[in-house]
Amino acid sequence: MGSRECGQITSHSEPGPGDGGRTGSWRVLRPVINLDACIPSRRKVESCFICWLYCPDGVITRTIPPSIDYEYCKGCGICAEECPTKAITMVEETSVALEEK
Amino acid sequence: MKVIESGNVAAALGVKLCRANVIAAYPITPQTPLTEKLSEFVESGQMKAEYIPVESEHSALGVCIAASSTGARAFTATSANGLLYMHEQLHWAAGARLPIVMCVANRGVGAPWTVWNDQQDSLSQRDTGWIQLYAADHQEIIDSVIKAFYVAERTSIPVMVCYDGYILSHTHMPFEVPDQEKVDAFLPPFRPGYALDPDKPANLNTVTLPETRNNIRGETAHGYMELRYLLHEDMRNAIDVVGEAGQRFNDVFSSSGTAYLDMYKCDDATFVAVAMGSLSLHLRVVADILRDEGIKLGIMDLKLYRPFPDKVMADALKGKEGVIVMEKAISYGYAGPLYSDICSALYTHAMDESLGDLPFIYNYILGLGGRAIRTTDLVDAIRPICTGGAAKDQPAWIGLKL
Numbered sequence: 200m201g202s203r204e205c206g207q208i209t210s211h212s213e214p215g216p217g218d219g220g221r222t223g224s225w226r227v228l229r230p231v232i233n234l235d236a237c238i239p240s241r242r243k244v245e246s247c248f249i250c251w252l253y254c255p256d257g258v259i260t261r262t263i264p265p266s267i268d269y270e271y272c273k274g275c276g277i278c279a280e281e282c283p284t285k286a287i288t289m290v291e292e293t294s295v296a297l298e299e300k
Numbered sequence: 301m302k303v304i305e306s307g308n309v310a311a312a313l314g315v316k317l318c319r320a321n322v323i324a325a326y327p328i329t330p331q332t333p334l335t336e337k338l339s340e341f342v343e344s345g346q347m348k349a350e351y352i353p354v355e356s357e358h359s360a361l362g363v364c365i366a367a368s369s370t371g372a373r374a375f376t377a378t379s380a381n382g383l384l385y386m387h388e389q390l391h392w393a394a395g396a397r398l399p400i401v402m403c404v405a406n407r408g409v410g411a412p413w414t415v416w417n418d419q420q421d422s423l424s425q426r427d428t429g430w431i432q433l434y435a436a437d438h439q440e441i442i443d444s445v446i447k448a449f450y451v452a453e454r455t456s457i458p459v460m461v462c463y464d465g466y467i468l469s470h471t472h473m474p475f476e477v478p479d480q481e482k483v484d485a486f487l488p489p490f491r492p493g494y495a496l497d498p499d500k501p502a503n504l505n506t507v508t509l510p511e512t513r514n515n516i517r518g519e520t521a522h523g524y525m526e527l528r529y530l531l532h533e534d535m536r537n538a539i540d541v542v543g544e545a546g547q548r549f550n551d552v553f554s555s556s557g558t559a560y561l562d563m564y565k566c567d568d569a570t571f572v573a574v575a576m577g578s579l580s581l582h583l584r585v586v587a588d589i590l591r592d593e594g595i596k597l598g599i600m601d602l603k604l605y606r607p608f609p610d611k612v613m614a615d616a617l618k619g620k621e622g623v624i625v626m627e628k629a630i631s632y633g634y635a636g637p638l639y640s641d642i643c644s645a646l647y648t649h650a651m652d653e654s655l656g657d658l659p660f661i662y663n664y665i666l667g668l669g670g671r672a673i674r675t676t677d678l679v680d681a682i683r684p685i686c687t688g689g690a691a692k693d694q695p696a697w698i699g700l701k702l
Contacts, residue, residue, distance in 0.1 A: 202512045202522040208456060208530055209397050210508040211494065214501055215516035 226274030314445030324363035371495030394429025399452030416670020569598030610645035
């Protein structure tokens with residue numbers, strides 16, 4: 200099916216997951232949360248969520264514990280940089296792939 | 301109602317009748333009286349519109365792009381270097397498929413500085429994706445503005461209405477101002493296919509990848525090249541829309557204007573001179589003079605320059621012995637732009653079907669930067685072409701004193 204079927208005559212995009220494709224495939228480094236060091240996970244109350252606030256792609260949930268959608272996370276590392284307790288570390292995707300094997 | 305007014309006022313009256321919602325313009329000679337008139341209409345409450353003063357032409361069109369994106373009917377006007385300063389935004393308006401209407405009071409471009417008329421300004425914007433209409437008198441200016449909004453909104457392509465600076469913009473002529481009720485019947489309120497809505501946020505015209513992609517609903521959305529094709533396709537279809545608009549206009553206003561070519565004594569003509577704008581009316585006098593000498597000359601006034609009505613042009617020139625293209629613009633290093641287009645149209649349609657022998661084509665450049673165009677010079681330039689005595693160098697220039 201060609202793009203004519205979308206009915207648009209301009210380049211027009213709406214905010215939502217996947218508008219730019221599965222951008223998770225771009226990732227080189229994967230953010231992994233250590234829940235023992237994560238403030239809301241440890242205290243079991245809504246708090247901190249700095250990772251959720253700073254994530255430029257909106258792929259981190261404001262939940263206890265926070266979770267990351269790896270389908271769309273590009274691995275920019277801002278969450279790891281901003282986490283006040285250093286609960287997030289960036290792990291090589293190649294090592295994750297090897298582990299999964 | 302018949303009035304005697306300037307071409308700029310004819311344009312302003314057209315915009316008022318079309319109930320434009322947003323006007324943004326920066327004054328430049330010879331367009332200035334048009335925008336002054338519009339600001340007067342808005343200030344005095346005769347027109348319900350936002351008049352947004354801006355610091356440049358680039359901003360003027362930027363404001364119109366923003367206004368049109370929200371679903372407002374937007375208008376601007378300019379001339380010469382002001383139009384060139386809009387160049388980037390011209391492409392943007394067309395690519396964003398916004399039905400903005402703009403008047404261009406044609407003026408030569410600097411350097412060197414000039415304020416007088418030629419058509420280099422709008423013709424050099426040929427490939428920006430705008431529809432271009434050329435008016436030859438005041439009646440055509442006001443009628444073209446009204447048709448322009450209709451065509452723009454039907455095609456989602458912006459329209460330029462071009463008329464000669466000073467020669468039309470500043471001279472006074474009688475013309476018929478259509479009734480408001482009839483204009484309202486001809487031009488329904490603008491209903492955009494898409495308009496910005498704070499409740500449904502969207503990104504418009506963001507970075508578009510070379511390939512198609514899936515949108516959030518999983519549908520295949522256009523890549524860059526698909527969008528370029530659609531604009532070209534809709535431009536080609538706009539030839540018919542302009543024709544339909546002309547027919548509808550004539551029905552509603554009991555008018556007799558033509559959409560593509562206004563012909564003068566062309567039926568039995570052996571030779572035809574083609575021009576755009578007020579020059580075509582001047583050439584009618586030349587046709588009469590040369591016909592008295594036994595030279596069967598006809599005059600064609602092209603109203604629609606882009607999209608180029610190539611088939612109409614080729615059919616109209618079928619069987620003629622010679623064509624003389626008279627232009628107030630040049631594509632430096634080759635020829636007049638209209639000359640090239642007509643050559644291309646004739647050649648293309650000669651391949652499609654049997655057109656018989658193709659007419660010879662001659663190109664004249666004249667009137668640049670307001671150089672006076674004398675009837676005697678026109679007669680002296682056209683006569684030798686029709687009697688086999690013309691020099692071979694092309695394009696030839698009229699009135700050059702080098």
